[in-house]
Amino acid sequence: MKNEAILQTRDLTMRFGGLTAVKDFNIAVPRGGMVGLIGPNGAGKTTCFNMITGFYSPTGGQVVFEGRDITGAAPHEVCKAGIARTFQNIRLFANETALQNVMIGAHLRQQTTWWHALLSLPGCLREEKALRAKALHLLEIVGLADHGHEKATSLPYGAQRRLEIARALATEPAFLLLDEPAAGMNPQETEHLMAFIRSIREQFKLSILLIEHDMKVVMGICEQIWVLDYGETIAVGSPEEIRSDAGVIEAYLGKESAANA
Amino acid sequence: MTSSMFVQHFLNALTLGSLYALIAIGYTMVYGILRLINFAHGEIFMLGAYFVFWGVVLLHLPWPVAVLGAILITALTGVLVDRVAYRPLREAPRISALISSIGVSFFLQNLAVVVFSAIPRQVYRPEWLTKVMIVGKVRVLPLTLFVPALSLVLMLGSIYIVYKTKPGLGMRAIAKDIETSRLMGVPVNRIISLTFGLGSALAAASGIMWALRYPQLQPIMGVIPGFKAFIAAVLGGIGSIGGAVVGGVLLGFVEIMLVAFMPELAGFRDAFAFVLLIVILLFRPTGLFGERLEDKV
Amino acid sequence: MNRANATLLNLAAVGCLAVFLWAAGRHLDGYKVQIINLIAVNIILALSLNLIYGFTGLFSLGHAGFMAIGAYVCAMLVLSPAQKEMLFILEPPIWPFSVVQAPFFVAVLLGGLGAAAFGVLIGFPVLRLGGDYLGIATLGFAEIIRVLANNLPRVTNGALGLKGIPAYANLWWNYAWCLLTLYCIVKLVRSNFGNALMAIRDDEVAAKSMGINVFKYKMISFTLGAFFAGVGGALLGNLLTTIDPKMFLFVLTFNVLMIVVTGGLGSLTGTVLAGIVITVLLEWLRFVENPISFGGYEIPGIPGMRMVVFSLVLLMIILFRREGIMGMREFSWKGFLRFFGRGGGAR
Numbered sequence: 001m002k003n004e005a006i007l008q009t010r011d012l013t014m015r016f017g018g019l020t021a022v023k024d025f026n027i028a029v030p031r032g033g034m035v036g037l038i039g040p041n042g043a044g045k046t047t048c049f050n051m052i053t054g055f056y057s058p059t060g061g062q063v064v065f066e067g068r069d070i071t072g073a074a075p076h077e078v079c080k081a082g083i084a085r086t087f088q089n090i091r092l093f094a095n096e097t098a099l100q101n102v103m104i105g106a107h108l109r110q111q112t113t114w115w116h117a118l119l120s121l122p123g124c125l126r127e128e129k130a131l132r133a134k135a136l137h138l139l140e141i142v143g144l145a146d147h148g149h150e151k152a153t154s155l156p157y158g159a160q161r162r163l164e165i166a167r168a169l170a171t172e173p174a175f176l177l178l179d180e181p182a183a184g185m186n187p188q189e190t191e192h193l194m195a196f197i198r199s200i201r202e203q204f205k206l207s208i209l210l211i212e213h214d215m216k217v218v219m220g221i222c223e224q225i226w227v228l229d230y231g232e233t234i235a236v237g238s239p240e241e242i243r244s245d246a247g248v249i250e251a252y253l254g255k256e257s258a259a260n261a
Numbered sequence: 262m263t264s265s266m267f268v269q270h271f272l273n274a275l276t277l278g279s280l281y282a283l284i285a286i287g288y289t290m291v292y293g294i295l296r297l298i299n300f301a302h303g304e305i306f307m308l309g310a311y312f313v314f315w316g317v318v319l320l321h322l323p324w325p326v327a328v329l330g331a332i333l334i335t336a337l338t339g340v341l342v343d344r345v346a347y348r349p350l351r352e353a354p355r356i357s358a359l360i361s362s363i364g365v366s367f368f369l370q371n372l373a374v375v376v377f378s379a380i381p382r383q384v385y386r387p388e389w390l391t392k393v394m395i396v397g398k399v400r401v402l403p404l405t406l407f408v409p410a411l412s413l414v415l416m417l418g419s420i421y422i423v424y425k426t427k428p429g430l431g432m433r434a435i436a437k438d439i440e441t442s443r444l445m446g447v448p449v450n451r452i453i454s455l456t457f458g459l460g461s462a463l464a465a466a467s468g469i470m471w472a473l474r475y476p477q478l479q480p481i482m483g484v485i486p487g488f489k490a491f492i493a494a495v496l497g498g499i500g501s502i503g504g505a506v507v508g509g510v511l512l513g514f515v516e517i518m519l520v521a522f523m524p525e526l527a528g529f530r531d532a533f534a535f536v537l538l539i540v541i542l543l544f545r546p547t548g549l550f551g552e553r554l555e556d557k558v
Numbered sequence: 559m560n561r562a563n564a565t566l567l568n569l570a571a572v573g574c575l576a577v578f579l580w581a582a583g584r585h586l587d588g589y590k591v592q593i594i595n596l597i598a599v600n601i602i603l604a605l606s607l608n609l610i611y612g613f614t615g616l617f618s619l620g621h622a623g624f625m626a627i628g629a630y631v632c633a634m635l636v637l638s639p640a641q642k643e644m645l646f647i648l649e650p651p652i653w654p655f656s657v658v659q660a661p662f663f664v665a666v667l668l669g670g671l672g673a674a675a676f677g678v679l680i681g682f683p684v685l686r687l688g689g690d691y692l693g694i695a696t697l698g699f700a701e702i703i704r705v706l707a708n709n710l711p712r713v714t715n716g717a718l719g720l721k722g723i724p725a726y727a728n729l730w731w732n733y734a735w736c737l738l739t740l741y742c743i744v745k746l747v748r749s750n751f752g753n754a755l756m757a758i759r760d761d762e763v764a765a766k767s768m769g770i771n772v773f774k775y776k777m778i779s780f781t782l783g784a785f786f787a788g789v790g791g792a793l794l795g796n797l798l799t800t801i802d803p804k805m806f807l808f809v810l811t812f813n814v815l816m817i818v819v820t821g822g823l824g825s826l827t828g829t830v831l832a833g834i835v836i837t838v839l840l841e842w843l844r845f846v847e848n849p850i851s852f853g854g855y856e857i858p859g860i861p862g863m864r865m866v867v868f869s870l871v872l873l874m875i876i877l878f879r880r881e882g883i884m885g886m887r888e889f890s891w892k893g894f895l896r897f898f899g900r901g902g903g904a905r
Contacts, residue, residue, distance in 0.1 A: 528709040
């Protein structure tokens with residue numbers, strides 16, 4: 001079991017009209033692994049995320065999670081199965097507090113529902129109290145314990161990124177997809193973020209797939225890297241292998257630089 | 262059904278359809294550009310009809326002069342409504358402008374009650390439009406030929422403006438992407454004003470002809486035609502002028518023919534359009550000729 | 559402020575309301591009592607729309623339709639079979655309305671449930687639409703209901719409407735339903751379920767990615783809103799003792815929307831305050847439509863002026879104070895006491 005992939009895609013393909021955004025994408029993320037997906041702008045990375053998380057219905061191929069085919073499942077079902085994600089352009093619930101944001105994430109695993117709340121059933125009150133405690137605990141982990149009652153969007157940028165991760169963790173995922181978590185951060189913040197991602201991975205026994213522009217992040221924390229260009233996978237390998245792959249250098253820096261290198 | 266009756270129904274349907282189409286163009290242009298359902302458009306239609314009435318009865322203007330004057334004033338009213346009630350909300354959530362337009366709709370409707378009173382008014386109709394002609398065995402009201410013909414001219418005119426002139430190019434650019442258009446130097450506000458002016462002028466023309474066809478003015482007369490024309494615009498594919506025309510004519514035919522062939526359903530006539538609307542929104546929200554709008558994740 | 563204290567204060571407030579209602583019922587004239595009744599009904603209607611639009615972000619313009627269903631179901635149930643036979647002069651009423659009669663509470667409840675059933679029926683197709691398209695589709699639904707009411711004489715007595723509905727909806731009933739509505743909606747929006755609704759309002763995509771079954775939640779919110787709108791409609795019909803299809807025009811929805819926008823989308827406190835203010839304003843504005851004699855001179859009333867002023871108020875709010883009276887803030891006893899400078903003592 002240990003070596004089996006937790007998430008696997010088979011020939012995942014997405015066409016929009018005549019345009020093929022992603023073609024035959026095959027990835028296998030080992031359980032507990034941390035892998036990266038890189039590629040120049042418009043290479044189809046976010047499209048892959050959207051196919052895995054159910055926002056797009058792939059035009060071809062399969063997504064297999066924990067041995068179960070989840071191709072074409074609705075986003076909320078994917079999340080329920082144990083895959084949580086963050087967004088490239090942070091998408092917090094703007095009018096809610098940081099605490100509420102995390103509680104909304106925790107809502108997925110809540111047993112009691114609207115009519116329990118309506119009748120103020122003791123079980124419901126108890127559960128919501130527990131959820132609150134859980135959310136506070138998650139806020140503490142991401143270092144936002146003192147900001148629980150602030151409006152999510154009033155937090156500084158880096159804190160919003162962490163809050164988004166806390167919110168994703170509240171859904172109790174086994175698998176986390178991070179879409180450019182270091183975007184817009186300075187080197188020092190990025191450093192912190194890398195340490196943070198490593199620590200939550202340990203603590204929550206997560207498998208992580210991350211999209212990143214910042215090569216340093218990817219090279220620093222990923223065990224294996226997939227490289228996309230124009231929707232096609234042009235390289236797969238360890239950070240060292242990718243670093244020296246001529247095709248990758250070409251895709252990133254253009255043909256000329258590749259020749260000079 | 263005799264063939265002469267059919268011809269009459271056909272002409273009635275064509276007349277009604279053209280009137281819907283003229284209003285629908287205004288809806289579709291504004292929606293195409295601002296993504297705003299301009300609820301007040303039906304009231305603009307109503308004002309056009311009332312302005313003619315005023316010109317003829319109070320100012321004793323000759324009918325053609327009153328008509329031209331009314332179209333001009335209605336167009337200006339449309340521009341003014343945008344300036345006052347919609348422009349300040351361009352950056353606000355989309356529904357705010359929609360609520361604002363509902364407010365304007367009620368405002369104009371009731372202002373008309375205050376100014377013109379709620380008592381239905383009879384309109385002046387030139388005799389050459391209302392004297393029944395007999396062609397073969399068919400009785401034809403000249404109006405039912407005049408309305409579609411003039412409407413066609415107006416529609417072609419507006420299609421010309423949108424597709425062949427520079428301001429029209431501006432409109433299409435803004436419809437694609439308002440921010441980029443602004444950066445590219447399109448005078449966005451002026452073009453939007455022009456759009457409202459043009460749409461309102463067409464609605465006024467429709468209102469005036471409506472009053473010739475159904476010669477009774479009431480402040481609420483714009484509500485139902487307004488809704489239906491909007492539905493016609495959705496049917497044709499909102500944002501597409503050709504679509505609005507086809508949608509309008511189609512809706513006119515559906516209504517007239519359903520009642521003609523199934524008179525027992527006459528009471529439900531006003532519900533057809535709404536049922537049709539819900540059906541289109543469910544099965545083909547982009548209408549017959551609309552472009553697909555993707556959700557952005 | 560702990561829970562027990564807050565509960566105590568809530569009970570005290572309800573007590574004060576009860577005393578006020580008792581006094582109002584005894585000392586105020588019928589017209590003023592009617593206004594106080596209308597306030598309760600309008601608050602119910604506006605709370606239900608706020609749940610749908612303010613908290614869940616579903617721009618629904620179908621309230622008049624739900625109200626019509628609630629009003630007709632309730633009226634058909636409280637009228638006795640004999641009364642119905644008298645009313646339906648053209649065709650007899652349809653079974654089971656031809657034989658049943660129900661107590662007022664049951665009739666209002668069934669009115670609400672009838673509206674909720676239509677909410678489910680209409681919600682299934684239209685809640686897949688977003689934003690303005692949802693608004694126009696729900697508006698279409700309300701218009702369809704009105705046309706049906708006009709054309710189904712065996713159910714609604716057609717354009718003649720229902721007259722002489724026994725007036726059970728007194729202050730006590732109206733305010734009991736109003737408080738029940740307030741209680742239910744407060745409970746809902748303060749629960750984590752309510753947080754999930756607000757998540758859908760703020761960012762549907764993110765809500766989906768958090769595992770929220772967006773469609774199902776919209777459906778629940780919409781149906782509950784429809785239920786309370788039906789209750790409001792039932793009470794309104796009973797209060798006026800006469801209903802006909804003309805009553806359920808779009809302007810009815812407009813009035814409710816006006817209250818919600820004025821109070822603040824997503825603020826129940828705002829809705830309650832605006833419900834009071836707008837209802838009183840609407841009644842007060844009737845004076846501009848009635849002739850006034852002024853020192854021997856008769857100034858004629860100006861028909862239409864009331865809605866002119868009213869729609870201008872809405873325009874002013876949407877243009878200059880879009881967050882309404884309260885924004886998204888809510889009343890709390892803690893804030894209330896702090897406001898009056900006694901916060902330290904009560905904690």
